[in-house]
Amino acid sequence: DQQVKQNSPSLSVQEGRISILNCDYTNSMFDYFLWYKKYPAEGPTFLISISSIKDKNEDGRFTVFLNKSAKHLSLHIVPSQPGDSAVYFCAASRAGGTSYGKLTFGQGTILTVHP
Amino acid sequence: DSGVTQTPKHLITATGQRVTLRCSPRSGDLSVYWYQQSLDQGLQFLIQYYNGEERAKGNILERFSAQQFPDLHSELNLSSLELGDSALYFCASSVLPQETQYFGPGTRLLVL
Secondary structure, eight states: OOSEEOOOSEEEEETTSOEEEEEEEOOTTOOEEEEEEEOTTSOOEEEEEEETTOSEEEETTEEEEEETTTTEEEEEESSOOGGGOEEEEEEEEOSSSTTTTOOEEOOOEEEEEEO | OOSOEEEOSEEEEOTTOOEEEEEEOOTTOOEEEEEEEETTTEEEEEEEEETTEEEEEOSOOTTEEEEEOTTSOEEEEEOSOOGGGOEEEEEEEESSTTSOOEEOOOEEEEEO
């Protein structure tokens, strides 16, 4: 059961333009969402997060939007840079219960930013 | 550099063997998490420890076990290894559960 889905396996963007990465989830109990960036042979690097009580969070070039009614979140990168080329993972967690703190990851989207 | 360290970086072993992966969390972090990344399964949660006690379990095989020591480092033990156990194993840590997790560089395990 894929509770977190990233339906686009890859995305190609021109340098300087906006990159939009999407993520859908099915579990309405999720209340904390994160985006990680991963280079080959390295661990995931935390980028930005958002709590379910917010609908937007910004950090520099990165903005995450959360639409709870649609169970959808997106990561916007503006402007995109070649160094942003990596695999981006969406992750979700829920407070309480036996899964407290566990992150459920999407399958990842490969972002390529062309100079 | 996330501040989470993992050793060894690479491990090659044979089927049926037992290995131990080690993780040192960021200074001050009490929670440690283990994840497995295989080609067909993506990043899967295995197990979580908080201040020495097991707090949450994912789809961890019975052949796998973990512990967190008083100095907060953690070890993941994999036994009776099978070819399908070949994967990247990541450790992550956070101050408390439900807070942002920071990942180590991973241990790449190859079972031949």
